[in-house]
Amino acid sequence: MSLLQLKNVTKKFGGVVAMDALTFEVEKGQIYGVIGPNGAGKTTAFNCITGIYKPEGGEIIWKGENITGLHPSKIADKGIVRTFQNIRLFGKMSVAENIISGRHMKSKQKWWQGLLATPAYKKDEYENWMKVSEIMEFLDLMEFAKTPTNSLAYGIQRRVEIARALATEPELLILDEPAAGLNDKETLELVELIFKIRDMGMTVLLIEHDMDMVMQLVDYITVINFGKWISDGTPEKIQNDPIVIEAYLGSDDDDDEDEA
Amino acid sequence: MKLKKSTYGYLLFFAVLTLFPFINDPKWLTVITTFCIYSVVALSVDIVLGRAGMFDMGHALFFGLGAYITAIMNVQFGINVLYALPLVVVVPAIFAIALSSPIVHLRGDYLLVATVGMNIVFEQTLKNNLFGLTGGPNGIFGVDSYVFGFSLDEPLTIYYIAFFLLLGTLLLIRNLERSKAGRALHYIQEDPLASESIGISARFYRVFSFALGAGVAGLAGWVFSIQYSAVSPEAFNFMTSVLFFAIVLVGGKASIPGILAGTFIMFVLPEIFIEFATARYFFFGIAMILSMILRPEGMFPAKYGKLPKYVTEDK
Amino acid sequence: MDIFLQQVVNGLTIGSIYALVALGYTMVYGVMKLINFAHGDMVALSAYIGLVLYTQLAGLGFIPQPLTVVLVFLITALVIAIFGVLLERIAYRPLRTAPRLSAVVSALGASMMIQNGIMLVWGPNILIFPADILPAISWNVAGVTITFIQAAMIIITILLMISLTLFINYTKMGTAIRASAINQDAAKLMGINVNLVIMIIFVIGSILGAVGGLFIGMYYRGITFNLGWVYGLNAFIAAILGGIGNIPGSMIGGYLLGLFTALIAGYVSSAWAEAFTFILLILILIVRPTGILGERVAEKV
Numbered sequence: 047m048s049l050l051q052l053k054n055v056t057k058k059f060g061g062v063v064a065m066d067a068l069t070f071e072v073e074k075g076q077i078y079g080v081i082g083p084n085g086a087g088k089t090t091a092f093n094c095i096t097g098i099y100k101p102e103g104g105e106i107i108w109k110g111e112n113i114t115g116l117h118p119s120k121i122a123d124k125g126i127v128r129t130f131q132n133i134r135l136f137g138k139m140s141v142a143e144n145i146i147s148g149r150h151m152k153s154k155q156k157w158w159q160g161l162l163a164t165p166a167y168k169k170d171e172y173e174n175w176m177k178v179s180e181i182m183e184f185l186d187l188m189e190f191a192k193t194p195t196n197s198l199a200y201g202i203q204r205r206v207e208i209a210r211a212l213a214t215e216p217e218l219l220i221l222d223e224p225a226a227g228l229n230d231k232e233t234l235e236l237v238e239l240i241f242k243i244r245d246m247g248m249t250v251l252l253i254e255h256d257m258d259m260v261m262q263l264v265d266y267i268t269v270i271n272f273g274k275w276i277s278d279g280t281p282e283k284i285q286n287d288p289i290v291i292e293a294y295l296g297s298d299d300d301d302d303e304d305e306a
Numbered sequence: 307m308k309l310k311k312s313t314y315g316y317l318l319f320f321a322v323l324t325l326f327p328f329i330n331d332p333k334w335l336t337v338i339t340t341f342c343i344y345s346v347v348a349l350s351v352d353i354v355l356g357r358a359g360m361f362d363m364g365h366a367l368f369f370g371l372g373a374y375i376t377a378i379m380n381v382q383f384g385i386n387v388l389y390a391l392p393l394v395v396v397v398p399a400i401f402a403i404a405l406s407s408p409i410v411h412l413r414g415d416y417l418l419v420a421t422v423g424m425n426i427v428f429e430q431t432l433k434n435n436l437f438g439l440t441g442g443p444n445g446i447f448g449v450d451s452y453v454f455g456f457s458l459d460e461p462l463t464i465y466y467i468a469f470f471l472l473l474g475t476l477l478l479i480r481n482l483e484r485s486k487a488g489r490a491l492h493y494i495q496e497d498p499l500a501s502e503s504i505g506i507s508a509r510f511y512r513v514f515s516f517a518l519g520a521g522v523a524g525l526a527g528w529v530f531s532i533q534y535s536a537v538s539p540e541a542f543n544f545m546t547s548v549l550f551f552a553i554v555l556v557g558g559k560a561s562i563p564g565i566l567a568g569t570f571i572m573f574v575l576p577e578i579f580i581e582f583a584t585a586r587y588f589f590f591g592i593a594m595i596l597s598m599i600l601r602p603e604g605m606f607p608a609k610y611g612k613l614p615k616y617v618t619e620d621k
Numbered sequence: 622m623d624i625f626l627q628q629v630v631n632g633l634t635i636g637s638i639y640a641l642v643a644l645g646y647t648m649v650y651g652v653m654k655l656i657n658f659a660h661g662d663m664v665a666l667s668a669y670i671g672l673v674l675y676t677q678l679a680g681l682g683f684i685p686q687p688l689t690v691v692l693v694f695l696i697t698a699l700v701i702a703i704f705g706v707l708l709e710r711i712a713y714r715p716l717r718t719a720p721r722l723s724a725v726v727s728a729l730g731a732s733m734m735i736q737n738g739i740m741l742v743w744g745p746n747i748l749i750f751p752a753d754i755l756p757a758i759s760w761n762v763a764g765v766t767i768t769f770i771q772a773a774m775i776i777i778t779i780l781l782m783i784s785l786t787l788f789i790n791y792t793k794m795g796t797a798i799r800a801s802a803i804n805q806d807a808a809k810l811m812g813i814n815v816n817l818v819i820m821i822i823f824v825i826g827s828i829l830g831a832v833g834g835l836f837i838g839m840y841y842r843g844i845t846f847n848l849g850w851v852y853g854l855n856a857f858i859a860a861i862l863g864g865i866g867n868i869p870g871s872m873i874g875g876y877l878l879g880l881f882t883a884l885i886a887g888y889v890s891s892a893w894a895e896a897f898t899f900i901l902l903i904l905i906l907i908v909r910p911t912g913i914l915g916e917r918v919a920e921k922v
Contacts (some may be wrong), residue, residue: 097498118502122504123505127505130500130503134502139611140613142618143611150503159485160482161487165485165487172614174486175617192611194611210504211504291467408903408907409903409906411910413910415865418852419906421904422899424898424903426899427899427900551729552729555726556726584745587733590733590737591733591734591735595712598716598719598723598726602719603719
């Protein structure tokens, strides 16, 4: 059984069909890529999976369970956690405070234990902060622990957002254009990081524009255009697929020449 | 051991409050008792407004609920004020859950109006003497606070009760700040969507902040009704809520020193300038504008980045 | 049925005041996303200024009565417009980039300042508008009494609203206002002088509020320094009901609220009028979180 299955998921905005009967399956342990020209409906797909949008049709199946239209926090609770294309960190707060927000679901303290500072609370706090400490070591963020995230460089902010998602110990990590705005060195580091994350036992689903990166990173790709599936397969197959090449060339004329 | 500047500040603050009664001036003892109570209410408003980021301009409702529960139980039913204690926390909290649940999804200003509305409905209910219990426009007089042979409304006794209430509330808020629930409030304020995506339910914590804020305000209402041995609708009307709203923002959202300073400026200073009677609120309005222009984030803006020491230590 | 129709007429009269004042809130909110809490007090101020002007002008003895009334309206509107522009310069402009709530507190401070300023100048007691400002004519149509002032209020309000709608929809400045309401930064980039737009908004809002304030004085006759809060709050509810920031919404909200309060007063009890008003408001917000004509805002992810 696949980990995540989209079956004919359809999303409309007013009269516009942003996503038309999209179907794909992600297997456990995969690094799965969704690609497509700008405006193809990739982020819409992610927003449907993570519960931000409610699709008008189709089903989203997580480990055999229908999770279509569940509230975002419920979906996160199931083990599906995402990052955002336009980074959404808690800007005024420090890196460590951002990462511990990811421990919210795993942390076992009750609200009244926190208010009374009971021993159970103290133990739980210690364990979770130590976990944050571990994640900061892992992602090389220790030096920024107390720095407000809105004063950090873009590349570091991306890392913090991934750290926050990792802190939730997700089963499926969804990355929405993780390499956007990164330089070559940072992109390379990101690729290594994603491999490491997969090796830790997580499944990764990502949208990416950077073709070189996608091709060296992912195990399987679904290509969409105008909200519709147009092809899928291994990177080798996709690279030589005339339909995909067409779709990209067609769109390159209007808006993203730099991606070609 | 080297103490932080804020620690000295708190030590000084509590030393002044502890020694204050020796000045032995009944008028100022009353003012400072009310200052303690108002600080507690302001801290409770801050849970909702400053921490969870919801524009709550109706919090006097919960403060008043605590006070009226005490007065009604005591005056109308002859029950000792001590037995009102659990109820003044629980009932406002339940009201807060029931009232806030349908409205917490409203965006900023719409929520503000809804909370104002609830406060005004509450005030009008009190004035209309609901079920003959609330005493109408004049309120209820003669709260008898005789407990174990002590009269709680002796100026010095009630002062220390208010003082310890403030102390307890400050500890509670400090604990909240350092706990999962307290942090969650900040997250949902800054970015509800990002919070949801890592499993923090914005809805749950919004209602939670109202309930906790209402419970604390209710308790403050208990002390308030004993201090004045009376309650009246004016004390808990919408203008009172506006005062607390302004206290939080003039002082600084989510900042304990800010809230204490805010209460001092907005409540104690006007008492000092009481000789100027009518003109003082005119200047007070100007001062509010100036304080926002000069310090838009409040007197003492909240500080972030306080971590337990062990987090950044090398292992 | 007679009571019903009579209350409809009364409701339309009060609704006119609410609608006029609500427009001031809504226009400022539309462009600045700020609840101008001082607007209600500007309305109160206009009633006081109007009363002083009328007493002075009528005291001269040689100006014909109708001209006096017109002059009172014009001069009051001008003075309040100047006050409105000053208010924005002093209390709001320095806070345009500050957190939104700071401007709200500044607005509350401005409200307190104006309200207590009125009290310092004219005292805390009620002042009475003379009864003979407008002719004491009334008509009886099908058992319903309409007084001259009621008719005048409703007609003038409707005329003002038509002019405003034409201005907003068909002039260059109106387009600039609408553009600034949608996206201030984009409007700036397109060469729109946002400062000028905001000034115009305060001028228009203040003029409409001044007319509302004079109506309050002439219709109810008794004015107190804190009347701004009472009418301001109701007008503000009207704006929220219609969907704050939405100009036709405020007009509809104002009349709806006027009718609602009049009917509550006629059939239930005025002791609960405010409570019912707010319960209605909260219920509407629960069903339609941004008011009746409010735009639905989807967040960009």
